[in-house]
Amino acid sequence: MSTTSVDAHGHSNNHAGHGYGDNNQLYVHFHRDDYGSKFGMWLFLFTEVLLFGGLFVLYYGYRIAYPHDYHNAAMELNIVMGAVNTLVLLTSSLTMVLSIVALRRKSIKTSLFYLIVTFGFGATFCVNKYFEWSAKIHHGIFPGSMELRETRPAGEVVFFGLYYLMTGLHTFHVIVGMVVMVFCFIFIRTGTINSDKYIVLENAGLYWHLVDLIWIFLFPLFYLLH
Amino acid sequence: MNNTTNTNYTNFYQVKTKHKGLLAWLLTTDHKRIGIMYLISILSFFLVGLTFAFLMRLEMLTPGPTIVDAQTYNSFFTLHGMIMVFLFIIPGIPAVFGNFFLPLQIGAEDVAFPRLNLFSYHLYLTGAFLALYSLIFQTHIDTGWTFYVPYSLRTGTDVTLPLMAAFILGFSSILTGLNFVTTCHRMRVKGMKMFEMPLFTWALYSTAWIQVVATPIIGITIVLVLLERSFGFGIFDPTIGGDPVLYQHLFWIYSHPAVYIMAIPAFGVISDIIATFSRKSVFGYKVMAYSTIAIAFIGYVVWAHHMFTSGMSDTARTVFSFLTFFVAIPTGVKVFNWVATLWRGTIVLSSPMLMALSAIFLFSIGGLTGLHLGSISTDIHLHDTYFVIAHFHYVIIGGILSMFIAAMHFWFPKMFGKMHNEKVAKIGVVLYFIGANVLYFPMFIMGYMGMPRRYFDYLPEFQIYHVISTVGSWILIASILLMFTNLLIAIFKGKPVGSNPWGAKTLEWTMPSPPPLLNFIETPVPSHDPYDYHGHDERNFEDVKYIENKENDIINQENS
Numbered sequence: 184m185s186t187t188s189v190d191a192h193g194h195s196n197n198h199a200g201h202g203y204g205d206n207n208q209l210y211v212h213f214h215r216d217d218y219g220s221k222f223g224m225w226l227f228l229f230t231e232v233l234l235f236g237g238l239f240v241l242y243y244g245y246r247i248a249y250p251h252d253y254h255n256a257a258m259e260l261n262i263v264m265g266a267v268n269t270l271v272l273l274t275s276s277l278t279m280v281l282s283i284v285a286l287r288r289k290s291i292k293t294s295l296f297y298l299i300v301t302f303g304f305g306a307t308f309c310v311n312k313y314f315e316w317s318a319k320i321h322h323g324i325f326p327g328s329m330e331l332r333e334t335r336p337a338g339e340v341v342f343f344g345l346y347y348l349m350t351g352l353h354t355f356h357v358i359v360g361m362v363v364m365v366f367c368f369i370f371i372r373t374g375t376i377n378s379d380k381y382i383v384l385e386n387a388g389l390y391w392h393l394v395d396l397i398w399i400f401l402f403p404l405f406y407l408l409h
Numbered sequence: 410m411n412n413t414t415n416t417n418y419t420n421f422y423q424v425k426t427k428h429k430g431l432l433a434w435l436l437t438t439d440h441k442r443i444g445i446m447y448l449i450s451i452l453s454f455f456l457v458g459l460t461f462a463f464l465m466r467l468e469m470l471t472p473g474p475t476i477v478d479a480q481t482y483n484s485f486f487t488l489h490g491m492i493m494v495f496l497f498i499i500p501g502i503p504a505v506f507g508n509f510f511l512p513l514q515i516g517a518e519d520v521a522f523p524r525l526n527l528f529s530y531h532l533y534l535t536g537a538f539l540a541l542y543s544l545i546f547q548t549h550i551d552t553g554w555t556f557y558v559p560y561s562l563r564t565g566t567d568v569t570l571p572l573m574a575a576f577i578l579g580f581s582s583i584l585t586g587l588n589f590v591t592t593c594h595r596m597r598v599k600g601m602k603m604f605e606m607p608l609f610t611w612a613l614y615s616t617a618w619i620q621v622v623a624t625p626i627i628g629i630t631i632v633l634v635l636l637e638r639s640f641g642f643g644i645f646d647p648t649i650g651g652d653p654v655l656y657q658h659l660f661w662i663y664s665h666p667a668v669y670i671m672a673i674p675a676f677g678v679i680s681d682i683i684a685t686f687s688r689k690s691v692f693g694y695k696v697m698a699y700s701t702i703a704i705a706f707i708g709y710v711v712w713a714h715h716m717f718t719s720g721m722s723d724t725a726r727t728v729f730s731f732l733t734f735f736v737a738i739p740t741g742v743k744v745f746n747w748v749a750t751l752w753r754g755t756i757v758l759s760s761p762m763l764m765a766l767s768a769i770f771l772f773s774i775g776g777l778t779g780l781h782l783g784s785i786s787t788d789i790h791l792h793d794t795y796f797v798i799a800h801f802h803y804v805i806i807g808g809i810l811s812m813f814i815a816a817m818h819f820w821f822p823k824m825f826g827k828m829h830n831e832k833v834a835k836i837g838v839v840l841y842f843i844g845a846n847v848l849y850f851p852m853f854i855m856g857y858m859g860m861p862r863r864y865f866d867y868l869p870e871f872q873i874y875h876v877i878s879t880v881g882s883w884i885l886i887a888s889i890l891l892m893f894t895n896l897l898i899a900i901f902k903g904k905p906v907g908s909n910p911w912g913a914k915t916l917e918w919t920m921p922s923p924p925p926l927l928n929f930i931e932t933p934v935p936s937h938d939p940y941d942y943h944g945h946d947e948r949n950f951e952d953v954k955y956i957e958n959k960e961n962d963i964i965n966q967e968n969s
Contacts, residue, residue, distance in 0.1 A: 219521050219595035226587045226621055233625035237659055241633075241644060244655055327641035337643070337650025344642035348633070 217382045224386040228393045231356075235397055238349050242404060245341045252338020257409050259324075260346070264315045265406040268308050269398065275304030276395045279388045289378040291371060298368055301391070305361045312354050316347075346405055353401060356394045363387045418930065420826070420923040438523035441924060443530050444509030445824070451497055451505060452893075454537060458492035459886060461485050466848075466882040469875045472867055479865040483551035484566075486863055488544050490554030491571060495578050496537050498809060499667055502674035503620075504533070504585060506816050507613045509824060511589060513917035513924065514610045516598025516933045521591040529584040536577035543570030553863065555664070556631075558645040558656045562638055569635060576631045579624045582670075586620025589613055598916075601935040604698060607915045608684075608691060608939075611698045612677025615705040619666045619673075623709065627663035630656065654719055661712035669708040672804065673701060675812035676743055679765045682819055683747050685913040686762035687754025690940040692746045700739035707736045717788045726785050733783035740776055744769060759911065760834035764815035767842040771807025775800055778853065793863075796856025799849045806845050806885070814841070814892055821896060822910045826922040827903030833895045840888035848881030904962060915939055 246253050282297035323330030324343055331340050367384050370376040376383050421441045426433045434442055465485050468475050477485070508526065512519055520526050544550065547567040552560055561568050593606070593614045606614070634656070636642050643649040645656045684691045691697055713721060713729040721729075747769055756762070778800040781787045791797065822828050851874035856862075860871050867875065909918040916933050917924075 214519065214521075214523075216521065216595055219591050222594060223522060223525075223587055223591045226590060230583050230587070230621055230625045233622065234629050237626045237629040237662075240659070241655060244652070245650075248652070249650075326636075326643065331643075332641075332649060340643040341650045344644050348636065348642060348644070352632075 217380075220382050220386065221389075224389055228389060231393055231397075235349070235352070238345065238352070239400070239404075242345050242349070245338070245345070249336075249338025249341065252336050253342050254409055256335075256339040256342035256346075257405060257407075260406050261315060261318070262406050264311060265402050268311050269402050271304050271308050271311070272395045272398050275301045275308075276392050278304065279391045283381060283384055283388050286371065286376070286381050286384060287378055295368065295371060298364055298371070302361055302364045302368075305357050305364070308357055309354060312350065319343075349401055350405070353394070353397055356397070360387070360391050360394050363390065418921060418925045420921070421926050422923060424926045436527070438519070438527050439926065440508050440512050440519050440523065440526060441824075441928075443526055444505055444507075446530060447500065447504040447508060447533070450534060450537065451500060454492055454496040454541075457541070458489055458497055459889070461489040461492070463882060463886055465489060466879045468865075469867075470879045472869055472872060480551065481549070482865045483863075484544075484549030487550050487553055491540060491544065491550075491575075494554050494667075495575055496540065498671045498805060499582065500533060500578075500585075501671065501809070501813055502678065502816060503589070503613055503616055503670075504530075505813075506609075506678070506820060507585075507589060507616075507674065510820065510917050511592060511610060511613050512596065513823075513920070513928055514607045514915055515593065515596060515601060516916050516929060516935060517592065517596035518927045518929070519596075520588050521595055522588050525584055525588055529581045529588070532577055532581035532584070536574045536581060539577065540571055540574035543567055543574065555660060556634060557660075558634065558637070558651075558653045559647060561634060562646055569638065572631050572635055576628055576635075579628045579631070582620050583624045583628075586617040586624070589617035590621060593617070598933055598935055604695060605935060605937055605939060606698075607677075608680035608694070608697055608701070609674075609677035609915075611701050612673045612680070615701045616670050616673045619670050619705050619709070623663045623666035623670075626659055627667075630659040630663070633659075654716070654721075657716050657719055658713065661715045665712040665715065666705075666709050668804075669704055671809050673704060675768070675809040676701065676704075678812045678816045678819070679747060679768060680743075681913075681915065682761045682765040682815060683750050684940040684942075685819075685911055686757040686759055686765075687751050688757075688912070688942045689750055689754040690938055690942060692749035692752075693742075694938070694940070696742060697746055700742045703739040704736060707732065707739070711736060714783055714788075717785055718792045730783055730785050734780065737776070737780065737783075744773060744776075758835075759818075760829075760831055760838055761815040761819035763835055763838045764811050764818065764841075767838060768808050768811045768815065771803055771811065771842070771845055775803030775805075775807055778803065791856060793861055794856035795852040795860045795862055798862050799852035799856055802849050802852075803845075806849070811841065811845075814889070817896060818892075819911070820917075821899065822906045823917060823922045823924070825900050825903070826905055827899050828906045828910060829896050829899035829903055834892060837888050837892035837895065840884060840891065844881055844883075844885030844888050846881070848878055848885050851875075851877045851881075904966070914941055 278297045278301045282294045282301060285291075285293035285297060319325065325331070326344050326347055331343060364387065367376060367387050370383060421439055424439075426437065428436050434446060437443065464476065465482070468477055468482055468485070508520070511517075547570065548565070550564075550566045550568055550571055552564055552566070552568060556568065556572065593603075593610065597603075597606070633642070633644050637645050637651075641649065643651050645651040645653055647653055680691050680697060711729060711732045713725060714733045717726055717730075747765075778796070782791055782797060782800060818829065818834055855871050855874040858871070860867055860874075906922060908921050910922075911918070914936075916935060919933055920929055
């Protein structure tokens, strides 16, 4: 949206402007409402919580059905790996906020620097996850494997099924967040996102915090609860 | 009131944009054009679904094979269910009339996120084509629209593509919901409070919340079935530790609220139509708004009444049965308030009004028979019989499809700037009412006698009911085609109308028809009651006369 700034803080602006495009032909509706954008983003995050909510319900349902199998299976997960990833994601949330603050204070270089750091943390998380998963797969533990189907009790099959599903879906969200960061990086460079109009970066930050938050629940549920 | 035809402006059909031809439509962010595109696509898919319904009823005319074999019949009811539920009735009213009229009713220039709105439409189209492609060109899916595991995991037919389609359609639904909630909060014209919005807008608002809150659950459930089918995760497959009943829970956590995604907008349409043609404010406006929210909220916690026979504890069944009865209260409030609105009103029996009155009657039958299914003891007897089909279709055909058609007639002059032939439309409505009853009432009886749903064959004693029902389907389809043709002709040959042919009071009637690009020529000033018909008796009579004159004009025109 290549509109001139209507007004900086969207808290009370409930008006919209008419926009003139090429040939001075009235054809597009310009409307800037930062509060509204954030409102929409929160609703979207709400749907994300519910998406994972369905999986948490399944996790809990099967936990009641197979308490011992869950216990045994959880013993096999690597707590160190999980803890490192928790630390990485928590720190990345901090650097994301620092990037937004820097942008608001008009220091674009610092903002870009912190954005790259956040991206790096995201990448670290994925690499870590890659090694964790490959170790498991190397031991023959993956959905549909002979090892799981023939030697493990039903509860462990379900546990590892959910483990791959929930951490997999979460890692997918991490990757999506990193792609969004690349776009933010480009937009800050081109000035589309600037110290006056930083709502896109702020929404990206909100999304990133949600990714972080979901991991905070996944970590204890899978790694710590023996 | 300004009823003169204003030609001094460019309406949204005539506006020149960056793109030419079809792209001017497919890449538009104008909510009105998106609404029209939804109307065209949704009606096309509806006609496909209708064809399958017609073929199914024809097959049931005699016991044993009549026109197709059993396996084809299985895919017929799956196709009918999938197309009607996911492509027609769930997006239905919100996508078409919500997109077109939500911004108009609250005095906005567009929805809050116009580009997201276009994206929703493209997702819808992608999902629809994926579904149609797989339904028509792949081995015909036979799971029913509910995709119950473990059958959907084992069946040799292609379940993957239709499931992906349902996932994409769900995404489209979420984004539309998110957009509408934000629009209602942020885009209302200055001076309009939440409790001064028209009830159709209130209905869209509540529906949008259900779309946001319920749809993610079906999304994740579909992903689980897909992964289970391809990798064997063991979540739902009982042979490797999973539990199929959990699938049913997750499925109905979405699909029961989905029934309210279908129904609540229809309630909103009834409220607006009844107020307009009774020339009265809706009886108990605030209660109506609250009951809309209440239905949305309670509707979210009743899902397990679909599973009384699936294996649940008695406590759970009792609680869900109680909650199910509880939904009847706000719904009953609505029915009584509609009837109370009619009381001492200046009633104009236009085609939308006739349809709304028939909808109240048919919907009440559908709603009251729902109580038989909500109470555990009777449900054990009636579960999975034609009684359920009859109940469901009385609600959907009687209450929702009819309101979709009524909305088409009610807002037709605004959308196209032309008036349809009211006489033909009224004949259509009467035929529709007769057809729906002839088609579905025998199903209550045979369901009660034990005719199970989804069966290809039946005992000879049920034949008489099946024959009556099939004849009813012909009447119903004829009435639908009659009304659609009437509207289609009116687009080209209808008489041009001014801004407010029905004499309605909500904001969408203050602009010329069809609306200009950014809707309002001047920023509208909302009144504190969206249905402010007080103290305008004389004008009311003028309205009635106006419509009658209009009808006579049309009749004269045809005779000459």
